[in-house]
Amino acid sequence: MAIVLVVCFLSVGIQLVYILGIFSRTAFYTDPNERWSPEGVAFQPVGDGQPVDPPVSIIVCAWNELENLQTLLPLLDDQVYPTFEVLIMDDRSTDGTREFLEKAAERFEHVRFIRIDREHEHVTPKKYALTTGIRNAAYDIILLTDADCQPAGDYWLAGMVTQLDQPEKQIVLGFGPYKRRKKHGWINRLIRYETLFTAVQYFSMALAGWPYMGVGRNLMYRRKLFLDNKGFYSHIRVLGGDDDLFINEVATARNVAVSLHPATFTYSKPKETVAAWWHQKQRHLSVGKYYKTRNKIGLGMLSLSHVLSWLTGPVILGITTVQVLNTGFSELAGQTPGLLLLIASGLFMFRLLAFWGIVGRISYRLGHTVDWMAIPFLDLVMAVYYAVMGVVTLRPRNKNRRMTWK
CATH class of the missing domain: 3.90.550.10 (Spore Coat Polysaccharide Biosynthesis Protein SpsA; Chain A)
Structure with a gap:
């Protein structure tokens, strides 16, 4: 259990750094050209009548x-x-x-x-x-x-x-x-x-x-x-x-x-x-190994912490819930192991809510790409997706495959 707690704290902590420190930049981004709109666009001519655009x-x-x-x-x-x-x-x-x-x-x-x-x-x-x-x-x-x-x-x-x-x-x-x-x-x-x-x-x-x-x-x-x-x-x-x-x-x-x-x-x-999409994603993700090292590390930490958060968080949340029901909140909080369980459970839930709010706001900005209520479930699905694709991309690929468009 100690290892699970450590992994949970680390993975959720990394996730919160990305969610609150990086993803929030898109959620609350103020476009310097925010007053631009299709209805109000204007093309400005210069002296000889030619557009500056x-x-x-x-x-x-x-x-x-x-x-x-x-x-x-x-x-x-x-x-x-x-x-x-x-x-x-x-x-x-x-x-x-x-x-x-x-x-x-x-x-x-x-x-x-x-x-x-x-x-x-x-x-x-x-x-x-x-x-x-x-x-x-x-x-x-x-x-x-x-x-x-x-x-x-x-x-x-x-x-x-x-x-x-x-x-x-x-x-x-x-x-x-x-x-x-x-x-x-x-x-x-x-x-x-x-x-x-x-x-x-x-x-x-x-x-x-x-x-x-x-x-x-x-x-x-x-x-x-x-x-x-x-x-x-x-x-x-x-x-x-x-x-x-x-x-x-x-x-x-x-x-x-x-x-x-x-x-x-x-x-x-x-x-x-599913088969057509799976083939497309394998082709797209196969180029990730050619990214700059710092980008591979950063994206790797994001994906791994995402997977580990969902792997450990629900387990700890379930154990904590059972112990609260059996011993009571106060008694559990009075013991160091119990207090750590409560903190880890709280962080996992906070991470879920923060992700839901930040990504939900971005989805709304980007044309309401997905329904807000579906985001927590899709967040879990993405953790499974990252775990599976991580295994797939590590497999050796056929170097003699034909160079085709699709």
Whole structure:
């Protein structure tokens, strides 16, 4: 029991440091551009009538995404912004994407595309497509999203750009939640919550001065930053990581901004089965081993303390409850072992309530991603998820697997 108590105190203590010291930064963050709104956005001309708002290249990489592009391109072309382009990188699609893009380039004012006809041995397909797109982009500011995403509205681009109002800002981290799907029940709820909690971490760490990742569904950075750091060179053959590994490498406490306004979100179609989602998460988490050492330690402590809090806390809470019922609160508190049980139980409950309040507030800020009442249960589910994924990611993977997009 002494070991269980020690583990509980340590794990819950670490959790409270993250919840109160780091996650609360997102919960109570005051956006310097908080007065911006889609209804009130204005583009300011300078002397010669040209807008001061910097031109932007929106880049979308696509591999057999015809149906999604048919939905996405009108939404991107209708963005309310003075000067921008929509550059589609068609990577060897065989579903009619090329023919559609040829017509789309004539139909839509801002759309153009580049066709990639072959795979290159030295680099993964998406990284090659994205690198080619960035190098051939018309403008210096790059805004990324995926073909299966949809911006929240016509001011997505304008809202993201507002965060680059300071010269030192070179990266804007956006939020890319998944759509609600009632017919898919709990798996949809889990996917949305896992996405929310990931965002809680990368937004909060960035606001604390320790940025470590971004998500390519909604990410903006300056092309000069990409070129000056040789793009994806350090992880060019790693499957995935075109968003989080790049940001992990180049982000600093000064050059990162976050965008929490609901008008700047991009919404994606969630996976519909456990197997499809599980495969997706394995691919995403497999790149974590390439993070900077300090980030791996920090995230490891967060995940491990999360698991251990739920592993030890309910046990101690159950034992404490039984002893209170048998001996009474006063008698239990009068003994050192009993007092430690009461303190540990109280800390576990405080951690649960603090997490519920902080993450619930963030969920409300981020478009009410998940229902507030479901958060305690989903918090437990995430502890199980971390434990299982921790074991899975430690298993050796097939190094000869084919480099594919999905």
